[in-house]
Amino acid sequence: MKPAPFEYCRPDTLDEALELLTEFGDDALVMSGGLSLGALLNMRMVRPEAVIDINRIAQLSQIEVAGDEIRIGALARQADVLASPDCQAAVPLLIEGLKNVGHYQTRSRGTVGGSVAHADPSAETPLCLTTLGGEIELTSARGVRRAKPEDFFAGALMTEREGDEMVSALILPVLAPGTGIGFEEINERHGDFAIVAAAAWATRDGGGFRYSLGLGGAEDRPFAVQGNTSNDTSAIREAVAEIVHDIEPLDDQRASASYRRHLASYLGGRVLQQAIEATA
Incomplete structure (x- = not known):
């Protein structure tokens, strides 16, 4: 067709x-x-x-670090973000997520802004953006505004973008030195969209750890929860169980709601443990 x-x-x-x-x-x-x-x-x-x-608009491909933020133009190719020293240093969690996107051939063409604008609930870039607490820059002839992921994503393939706006950049906080990260997903084949994906970062906070845990593919949009925990396995499991208890998993031909809930619990625990163990 x-x-x-x-x-x-x-x-x-x-x-x-x-x-x-x-x-x-x-x-x-x-x-x-x-x-x-x-x-x-x-x-x-x-x-x-x-x-x-918009492929002729070079300014939409720029990657810039400004203070405690990194601005990645919407037209930046996934492969270019992966190869960017600035992105590797500032947002290693996004780098780990992008390694799971499609194949190297598709990453040479696919863009980070396009993935966010498309709003597939299983996509890695929206999940990492949400977990990191980043924002979406939206530009129109009326001006520029920022939107938080929880306000931007409205459901599967649905966003709150106005008709005269375009996604022009992703704004992400630079992770502090010593922050640990974790990312895993499960899919039918390598390169397929994830059935469920999990992303996390953690940093030391007194005698424990402060963290953000995000899940994609479990519901109709990615989401993240922040909290504090210890490095005790039972405490991590309890923290993840509380998060997963409240989700309303998708149920479709790829996976049942109960299986997605199981994957969310399993992957959530693994990546949070990885992030905590990777802290310096």
């Missing part, structure tokens, strides 16, 4: 792209890597009036 007819627009500047979004609004879709959008177009699951290809 081939896409329904649409107007193809390829702006050279961000201002031109924003003008097109103002003109077409909800009738337009933004294309960056095109890996997910291309499939949706071909299957006619989406029928936009216009597709706005």
